[in-house]
Amino acid sequence: MNFLIFSLIQTVLVIALAPLMIGMIRMAKARFQNRRGASVFQPYWALLTLCRKEMTITTQSSWVFRVVPFVVLTTSTVLAILMPTLGFGGFFAQASSVFLIGAILAIGSLFLVFGGMDVASAFGGMGSSREMTLAALVEPSTVLTLVTLALAAGSWNLDGIFASFAHTPWYASHPLLILTFLALGCVILSEGARYPVDNPATHLELTMVHEAMILEYSGPYLAMLEMASAIKLTVLALFLMGLVFPWGVVASGAGIGAMVIGILAMIVKLFVAAFAVAFIESTLVKMRFYRMQEYMTTAYFLGLTGLVLSLLF
Amino acid sequence: MSLDTLSMLILTGTVGTLIGGVIALFSGRKAVANTVVQALFAVSSGIGLIGSIGAFLGCVTHTIPSASFALSAAPSLMTIDAWSAAFLVLIHLGTLLASLFAIGYLPSYAKTYSFPTLNFASALFIVGMQATVMASSVFAFLFAWEMMSIAAYFLVIADREEASIKAGFIYFVMTHLGAASLLAAFLLLAKGDMMASFATLHANAGTLPMFTLALSFFLFFAGFGSKAGLVPLHQWLPYAHPQAPSHSSAMMSGVMLKVAVYGFLRIALGVFPQIPMTWAIIVTVIGLLSAFFGVLTAAVESDLKRLLAWSSVENLGLIFAMIGMGLIFRQLGLPEAPFFAVALVHALNHTIFKSGLFLSAGAIISQTHTRDLDAMGGLAKKWPAFSFGFLGLVFAASALPPFGTFYGEWVYLQQMAMNVLKVSHVSGFLLVLVISVVALVGGLAVFTFGKVFSSIFLSKPRSSHADHVKPLNGFMVWPVMIAAILSLFAGVFGGALYQLLSGVLTSSSAVPGLFATVSFPGVMISPFFLFVLFVLVGGMVMLLRRFGTSQQPVRMTDTWDCGQPLTARMEYTSTGFASPIRFFFRSILLAKNHMVTERVTPENAYVLRRRLEWSVSSIWEEWLYRPIANAILAISAWVKKLQNGVIQFYILLVLVTLLLVLVFAV
Structure with missing residues (x-):
């Protein structure tokens, strides 16, 4: 199959499944709370409704406020294009350097922060300050875990890492990489604005980070930001799932049959990831923001231990 | 271009600046005189820029016959090779931007600054920097270095305020400690011959004992490090740079610090036959410490210009960490050239964006009348174009793609990470720690500049000055815009820039294509490709928004803040x-x-x-400077006991001294 078509399918698929991931997490959380919950497809309707609505913009804002949704959605989409989720060997394989991912995530965070600060409300400022702090503190862990995976796989592209792990699963070659995966999981929860770092379901100023920044957005812009957030979480979660459970990962040259199996495997992994996130959110409490350095340090040392145990000694 | 033409162009750059300084000295305090002088500075540095770019390309592609060529007017004192030419480009670029800016910036400060002295000092400062990187002998180097340092003192105290004089004093002491270290180090290597050339130093270094070499190396490191603002000798920088007029701060932070980098590179690579592992590790660790403390202090600083000065400490720390890592890799027998090349790339990028940031700080402060970020805000609505340019510089300073700084740091990280498994376990572990520190520094830099942009341009204005800013003079806006555009170009064509600057080391003989990529085994870094990807995806998102969503007119409302009237006191x-x-x-x-x-x-x-x-306080001030100061004061108090006012005792002291002199002299 053509590399370009493969990349296209992968990107479109991830973007199309992103709201489903959010829907599944909400559904699983509802079941944990003995509620029936809304349909897993509800986020699609919510986004479509937002797209059709009128927009209100605060008079306090400047041009920055209107640019933010575009930049944030662009960075998330670029992530979906560059990061392998369905399989490896796509058109952008060479460009998916491990050092690029942290930087692209940082651009998205930076613009969200600008959006939060531009509206002149105390909520936006609070969310912005917190988000920026988290983005700064998580950076070493992001780089460290990705470097570890790159060293273990012998490739400096995420794509190569994906391919290598699909060929030789980590539990066969480096079982102690489980620590690195845990660290990467912590990074993803932080980047995806999920428990125990952030509470996506609250509008209480004590606990919110991501929600506080997008508080003033409405209509299509809000839809763009929600979509960007969903894509980011889905891409990162699917990347991690693909590494941990390297079954059904498709090579770009594979036939239609393998492709269908791969897509089914991807949906199953998405379900598992959504369940895991919902499980964490239903069993853990959110950490106090001023204890976040403990979380970040734990993630960093998990990653460092993983690196040392599986590669250096 | 022929050698003579290049030589003429570069000399015109120097002489034109000097003439500008002399004109400034004899033409009163009128704004017109300032405009003429600054225009002369700008034209001279423009000519010098063309000449030095030509010289650089000539040296890299070997169309200039030997490795270096002498300036026709002063062949024994001034020569230019690829290194000098690279740093000359930097100096001329920074000067050009700053002089253009000063045309629009200085007139409104006619009461604060005395133009004749300020511009004369600027001229000497600029010429001093140019001469330092062209100097071919110890004497010429030190003379030019001192000229630069002393002229900078007059820039720091230009407004004659108490804070400036205090800052100037700290600067003066530190810079002379540094100069003294350099003099001692040079004399050690030159065996006392002040007219020795760098080649002689190199020859001498091969014969000197290890101890002398080590002593001179660390004296050099202290001398250049104190000028570059490395910990623990960085203390003067955050005091001195903010006090100077903003266009001078831009030159000091953007350019003068790079002269120190030049000096260190010249000595470390050109003079010392080899740098042992321990020395290289010390250079790297000091560099990383500076980067970390610089960015951490910048993150919590609220004085705009001081924050930028701290960020300079960070970036110079990173540059020295790159150089140090290169020296380590050379000792390990691994490829070291990429590190020196990224140090150059980062130096160039830092010159562009830090000049731009200091210039924009000058423009902002000229209207808000404060350096305090807590009293700014809301400027994006008033200056949309300017804020857009500033945003570009913020990206460059935070090392985010698609700007140039990012690619420098990327190659740096990549080069270290690729060798983690090729060295011993312990070294690999240490490399991983270095990578993590650089990542943390990068994260905090994003924090710092996110804070800077938000505080200046977003939210409601937090003071009435910020609320009533007037449109900016074009001369203040355009240098900032040019800096932002150059930063972007340095990123989009980052591969070509990297390869071009590697030419200094690897004696490549071709100029790389504009869309060149940086390749390592298994990795391709193609800045241009990524830039195109971002633009395409962004375009698609815009199309989707245009055709896929509701196009009803936007309703303008108030920010929701729990029903209270919204005031600036509520913002962060x-x-x-x-x-x-x-x-x-x-x-x-x-x-x-x-x-x-x-x-x-x-x-x-x-x-x-x-x-x-x-x-917040500085760990270095509390734990290093204060104990030393206390010890000195205690010793002085103890020595003071001699001064007891009894004349017989003084006569006894004179007698004892005389006796001792006689005993030791005979």
Whole structure:
């Protein structure tokens, strides 16, 4: 199959499944709370409704406020294009350097922060300050875990890492990489604005980070930001799932049959990831923001231990 | 271009600046005189820029016959090779931007600054920097270095305020400690011959004993490090740079610090036959410490210009960490050239964006009349174009794609990470720690500049000055825009820039294509490709928004703030924004929070008012400078006992001294 078509399918698929991931997490959380919950497809309707609505913009804002949704959605989409989720060997394989991912995530965070600060409300400022702090503190862990995976796989592209792990699963070659995966999981929860770092379901100023920044957005812009957030979480979660459970990962040259199996495997992994996130959110409490350095340090040392145990000694 | 033409162009750059300085000295305080002088500076540096780019390309592609060529007017003192040419490009670029800016910036400060002295000092400063990188002998180097350093002192005290004079004093002491170290180091290597050339130094270095070499190396490191603002000799920088007029701060932070980098590179690579592992590790660790402390202090700083100065400490720290890592890799027998090349790339990028940031700081402060970020805000609505340019510089300073700084740091990280498994386990582990520190520094840089942009341009204005800013003069806007555009070009064509600057080391003989990529085994770094990807995806998102969603007109409303009237007092200030960082790094920043409770009377339980006092202090000041100062004071107090006012005792002292002199002299 053509590399370009493969990349296209992968990107479109991830973007199309992103709201489903959010829907599944909400559904699983509802079941944990003995509620029936809304349909897993509800986020699609919510986004479509937002797209059709009128927009209100605060008079306090400047041009920055209107640019933010575009930049944030662009960075998330670029992530979906560059990061392998369905399989490896796509058109952008060479460009998916491990050092690029942290930087692209940082651009998205930076613009969200600008959006939060531009509206002149105390909520936006609070969310912005917190988000920026988290983005700064998580950076070493992001780089460290990705470097570890790159060293273990012998490739400096995420794509190569994906391919290598699909060929030789980590539990066969480096079982102690489980620590690195845990660290990467912590990074993803932080980047995806999920428990125990952030509470996506609250509008209480004590606990919110991501929600506080997008508080003033409405209509299509809000839809763009929600979509960007969903894509980011889905891409990162699917990347991690693909590494941990390297079954059904498709090579770009594979036939239609393998492709269908791969897509089914991807949906199953998405379900598992959504369940895991919902499980964490239903069993853990959110950490106090001023204890976040403990979380970040734990993630960093998990990653460092993983690196040392599986590669250096 | 022929050698003579290049030589002429570069000399015109120097002589034109000097003439400008002389004109400034004899033409009063009128704004017109300033315009003429600054225009002359700008034209001279423009000509010098063309000449030095030509010289650089000539040296890299070997169309200039030998490795270096002498300037026709002063062949024994001034020569130019690829290194000098690279740094000359930097100097001329920074000067050009700053001089253009000063045309629009200085006239409104006619009462604060005396133009004749300020511009004369600027001329000497610029010429001093140019001469330092062209100097071919010890004497010429030190002379030019001192000219640059002393002229910079007059730039720092230009407004003659008390704070400036204090800052100038700190600068003067530190720069002379540095100069003294350099003089000692040079004399050690030159065996006392002040006219020795760098080639002679190199020859001498091969014959000197190890101890002398080590002593001179660390004296060099202290001398250049104090000028570059490396810890623990960085103390003067955040005091001195903010006090100078903003266009001078731009030259000091953007350019003068690079002259120190040039000096260190010249000595470390060109003079010392080899740098042992321990020395290289010390250079790297000091560089990383500077980067970390620089960015951490910048993150919690609320004085705009001081914050930028701290960020210079960070970036110079990174440059030295790159050079140090290169020296380590050379000792390990691994490829070291990429590190020196990225150090050059980062130096160039830092010159562009830091000049731009200091210039924009000047423009902002000229209207808001404060350096305090807590009193700014809301400028994006008033200056949309300017804020867009500033945003570009913010990206460059935070090392984010698609700007040039990012690619420098990327190659740096990539080069280290690729070798983690090729060295011993312990070295690999240490490399991983270095990578993590650089990542943390990068994260905090994003925090710092996110804070800077938000505090200056977003939210409501937090002071009436910020609320009533007037449109900016074009001469103040365009240099900032040019800097932003150059930063972007340095990123989009980052591969070509990297390869071009590697030419200094690897003696490549071809000029790389504009869309060149940086390739390592298994990795391709193609800045242009990524830029195109971003633009395409962004375009698609815009199309989707245009055709896929509701196009109803936007309704303008108020920000929701719980039904209260919204005031600027409710927003996060820069200080509030940085509060989490102050908390998380409290033990390093020595941050203290103290709640002061005022009661009606001391015994009464009723509280009149409470206020929070907080402070951060410098670990170096508290744990290094203060103990040394206390020790010196204690010794002085002890020595003072001799001064007891008894004349017989003084006569006895004279007699003893005389005796000792006689004993030792005979």
